[in-house]
Amino acid sequence: MKRKIRVIIWGLGSMGSGIAKMILSKKGFTIVGAIDMDPGKIGKKLYEVLDTDANEDNNCIVVKDADEVIKPQFADICMIATASFTKIVFPFIKRAAEAGMNVITTAEEMSYPKALNPELSEEMDRIAKENRVSILGTGVNPGFIMDLIVIALTGVCDKVDSLNVTRVNDLACFGKSVMEEQGIGLRPEEFREGVKNNKVAGHVGFLQSFGMFEEAFNVKFSDVRQEKWPIVTKVKRSTDTVSVNPGDVAGCRQLGFADLGDREFIRMEHPQQIRPELENVETGDYINIKGYPDINLRIKPEIPGGIATIAICVNMIPLIMNSTPGLKTMLDLPVPRAIIGDVRNLVKDISN
Amino acid sequence: MKRKIRVIIWGLGSMGSGIAKMILSKKGFTIVGAIDMDPGKIGKKLYEVLDTDANEDNNCIVVKDADEVIKPQFADICMIATASFTKIVFPFIKRAAEAGMNVITTAEEMSYPKALNPELSEEMDRIAKENRVSILGTGVNPGFIMDLIVIALTGVCDKVDSLNVTRVNDLACFGKSVMEEQGIGLRPEEFREGVKNNKVAGHVGFLQSFGMFEEAFNVKFSDVRQEKWPIVTKVKRSTDTVSVNPGDVAGCRQLGFADLGDREFIRMEHPQQIRPELENVETGDYINIKGYPDINLRIKPEIPGGIATIAICVNMIPLIMNSTPGLKTMLDLPVPRAIIGDVRNLVKDISN
Numbered sequence: 282m283k284r285k286i287r288v289i290i291w292g293l294g295s296m297g298s299g300i301a302k303m304i305l306s307k308k309g310f311t312i313v314g315a316i317d318m319d320p321g322k323i324g325k326k327l328y329e330v331l332d333t334d335a336n337e338d339n340n341c342i343v344v345k346d347a348d349e350v351i352k353p354q355f356a357d358i359c360m361i362a363t364a365s366f367t368k369i370v371f372p373f374i375k376r377a378a379e380a381g382m383n384v385i386t387t388a389e390e391m392s393y394p395k396a397l398n399p400e401l402s403e404e405m406d407r408i409a410k411e412n413r414v415s416i417l418g419t420g421v422n423p424g425f426i427m428d429l430i431v432i433a434l435t436g437v438c439d440k441v442d443s444l445n446v447t448r449v450n451d452l453a454c455f456g457k458s459v460m461e462e463q464g465i466g467l468r469p470e471e472f473r474e475g476v477k478n479n480k481v482a483g484h485v486g487f488l489q490s491f492g493m494f495e496e497a498f499n500v501k502f503s504d505v506r507q508e509k510w511p512i513v514t515k516v517k518r519s520t521d522t523v524s525v526n527p528g529d530v531a532g533c534r535q536l537g538f539a540d541l542g543d544r545e546f547i548r549m550e551h552p553q554q555i556r557p558e559l560e561n562v563e564t565g566d567y568i569n570i571k572g573y574p575d576i577n578l579r580i581k582p583e584i585p586g587g588i589a590t591i592a593i594c595v596n597m598i599p600l601i602m603n604s605t606p607g608l609k610t611m612l613d614l615p616v617p618r619a620i621i622g623d624v625r626n627l628v629k630d631i632s633n
Numbered sequence: 634m635k636r637k638i639r640v641i642i643w644g645l646g647s648m649g650s651g652i653a654k655m656i657l658s659k660k661g662f663t664i665v666g667a668i669d670m671d672p673g674k675i676g677k678k679l680y681e682v683l684d685t686d687a688n689e690d691n692n693c694i695v696v697k698d699a700d701e702v703i704k705p706q707f708a709d710i711c712m713i714a715t716a717s718f719t720k721i722v723f724p725f726i727k728r729a730a731e732a733g734m735n736v737i738t739t740a741e742e743m744s745y746p747k748a749l750n751p752e753l754s755e756e757m758d759r760i761a762k763e764n765r766v767s768i769l770g771t772g773v774n775p776g777f778i779m780d781l782i783v784i785a786l787t788g789v790c791d792k793v794d795s796l797n798v799t800r801v802n803d804l805a806c807f808g809k810s811v812m813e814e815q816g817i818g819l820r821p822e823e824f825r826e827g828v829k830n831n832k833v834a835g836h837v838g839f840l841q842s843f844g845m846f847e848e849a850f851n852v853k854f855s856d857v858r859q860e861k862w863p864i865v866t867k868v869k870r871s872t873d874t875v876s877v878n879p880g881d882v883a884g885c886r887q888l889g890f891a892d893l894g895d896r897e898f899i900r901m902e903h904p905q906q907i908r909p910e911l912e913n914v915e916t917g918d919y920i921n922i923k924g925y926p927d928i929n930l931r932i933k934p935e936i937p938g939g940i941a942t943i944a945i946c947v948n949m950i951p952l953i954m955n956s957t958p959g960l961k962t963m964l965d966l967p968v969p970r971a972i973i974g975d976v977r978n979l980v981k982d983i984s985n
Contacts, residue, residue, distance in 0.1 A: 438944050621850040
C-alpha cells in the first residue's frame with residue numbers, strides 16, 4: 282500500500298476547519314500539520330479543535346509558528362485558508378512551495394492572480410517550477426460557477442455573442458466577518474460610504490473571473506467595471522449573528538460588466554444577502570449564453586457557497602499533485618471531480 | 634504572423650460538413666484536404682460541396698483515396714466524422730496519426746474507447762506517442778452533457794450518493810439514418826425485434842459515459858445495464874424525412890444504470906424522439922446529484938445535438954494540439970471553450 286497523502290492546514294477558520302474535516306473523512310489522507318493564530322487553538326490537538334475523536338491522522342498539535350511544520354518535504358500539500366488577497370497569502374505560498382509542498386488556497390484573488398498581481402504571479406510560477414510543485418487558487422466562486430462552468434458551456438457553441446451570469450445566494454449561514462464584508466446591517470447611506478472607502482468589500486472575484494474569460498477566449502476586454510448596490514430589506518431579517526430592520530441593508534447586489542470592443546460581452550450579477558426567502562427571492566445559479574446555440578442553465582437552489590468551496594479545494598488535491606509544476610488556474614487543469622474512493626489511487630506518483 | 638492551422642476533414646456527412654463550415658468561419662484555419670466516399674462529392678471543390686464562396690481555405694478537391702492527403706506532415710489535424718464505432722474508425726485514426734496528424738473524431742465510442750476496445754485503445758495510445766500526436770473522441774453526448782459536466786459538478790461535492798442524468802431531446806432536424814438507428818416509424822413490435830437483433834441501435838454512448846465515470850471516480854461498477862423502450866406516439870408526428878402515425882414509434886427511450894456495490898449509483902435516461910412538443914413533452918438536460926450538497930441542474934431547452942457536437946469537436950482543436958501526446962479523453966484535458974479570436978493565438982507551438 283502506498284503511504285498516505287500528507288497535508289498541512291494553514292488557517293483553521295470556517296474554511297480551513299471544513300477542509301480539515303473533509304480531508305479526514307476520506308481514505309488515504311493524513312494531516313501532519315496545522316497552523317493558526319488563534320490563542321484558543323494554538324497548542325491544542327487538531328482533533329480537539331475540530332471536535333472529533335482522535336486518531337493517527339488528526340492528532341497533530343496546532344502551532345502558531347509555521348516553521349515548526351513548513352519544513353522541507355514534511356508534507357505533500359499545504360492548504361492555505363487565511364485570507365482573500367494574493368498579496369497577503371503570497372508569503373505563505375512562497376514558504377510552502379519552497380519547502381517542496383504543492384499549494385491549494387481558498388484566497389479568492391488567487392483563482393486568477395494575474396488579474397491584479399502579474400508580477401507576483403510570475404514569481405509564484407518561477408518558485409513552483411524551481412521546487413517542482415504546483416500552486417492553485419480555487420473555490421466555488423471565483424473558480425467554478427461564474428467562470429469555469431460558463432467557459433466549459435461555451436465549448437459546445439459555434440458562436441458566443443454574450444454571456445449573462447447570475448448567482449443569487451443566501452449568506453445566512455456565514456459568520457460576522459462575512460456580514461461586515463458585505464455591509465449587512467448598515468443603513469443604506471453607510472453602505473454607500475463603505476463602498477467608497479472599501480470597507481464594504483462585497484464579492485471578491487469578478488476581476489478574477491474576467492481574467493479567466495480573457496485567457497480562455499484569448500481576448501482583451503476593452504472595459505471592465507463593477508457596481509455594488511445595497512439590498513435594502515422591507516422586512517426584518519435575522520440570523521444567528523445579525524439582525525436587520527426594515528429600511529437597512531440585508532445584502533450587497535454586485536454587478537460586473539466586461540466589454541469586448543464597443544459592446545457588452547459579459548454581465549455578471551451576484552446579489553448576496555441574508556434570508557432572501559423572506560422577500561420571496563429564490564436562490565439559484567443562472568447562466569445564459571447568447572450565441573449559436575443559446576444555452577440557458579439553471580441550478581436551483583444555488584450551489585451552496587461554504588461547503589462547495591471546501592469540497593473543490595479538497596477534490597483538486599489529486600489533480601494538482603498530478604499536474605506539471607507551476608502556478609495553475611482551473612483553466613489549466615482537467616475538470617474537478619469528487620473523491621469517492623481512496624485518494625492514493627488518484628495520485629500518479631507518491632514519492633517516499 | 635504564424636501560418637494557418639491545416640485541417641483535413643474525413644467524412645463530409647452532416648457532422649463533417651458542419652465541422653468544415655465552422656472551421657472556415659474562424660480565423661487562422663485552412664482546410665487542406667477532404668475525403669468522402671460519395672460519388673456526388675468526389676472530384677468537386679470543397680466549397681462547392683459546402684455551397685459557399687471559394688477562397689484559399691476551402692478550395693481543395695474532395696478525394697476518395699485517403700492517400701492523396703493523408704501524407705506525412707500534410708496537416709496539423711485530421712477530423713474524422715465517418716462512423717460511431719471505434720473498430721470502424723480505428724484504421725482511419727491510425728493512418729492519420731502515423732502521418733503525424735493530431736486526430737479528433739465524432740465517433741461516439743471513441744469518447745471513451747477503453748470501455749469496449751481496451752486493446753485498440755492501447756494501440757492508439759502507443760501510435761499517438763510514437764508519432765508525437767494526440768487523439769480525442771468527443772461530442773455533446775457522450776463527451777459532455779451526460780458525463781463531463783456531471784463529473785465537473787461533483788467537484789464541488791464533499792459526498793456523492795447518486796447521480797440522475799436525463800436528456801430529453803428532439804430528433805426532428807436529423808436525417809434518415811438517425812431515424813433508422815432510433816427505430817422511428819416502426820410499429821412497437823418491430824421496434825422490440827430491432828432492439829433484440831441490434832437493428833435499433835438507439836443512443837451509442839452510455840457505456841462510454843459509464844467508463845468516464847469509473848475513471849473519474851476511480852471505481853469499478855458492480856453492474857452496468859441498458860434498456861431501450863419504444864416511445865409510442867398518440868398523435869401523428871411528421872418531419873421532413875419521416876411521418877409517424879398514432880400507435881407507432883416516434884422515438885427510443887433509453888435507460889442506463891450503473892451500480893456501485895449493491896446500490897444504484899447512476900441512472901441515465903435519454904428519450905430521443907421527433908417533435909416531442911406535440912405531446913407536450915418539454916426538452917431539456919437535467920442533472921441531479923444526491924450527496925452533500927445536492928445539486929439540481931436544468932438546461933432548457935436541451936443543448937442541441939448536431940451543432941453542439943460540431944462545435945465541441947472544433948473547439949477542442951487548440952486543446953488537443955497543446956496536449957501531451959497520446960490517446961486522450963475529455964477527462965484528461967482542460968475544459969472546452971469557444972474559439973472567439975484567431976485560433977493561432979490559442980495554439981502554443983505551430984511548427985513549420
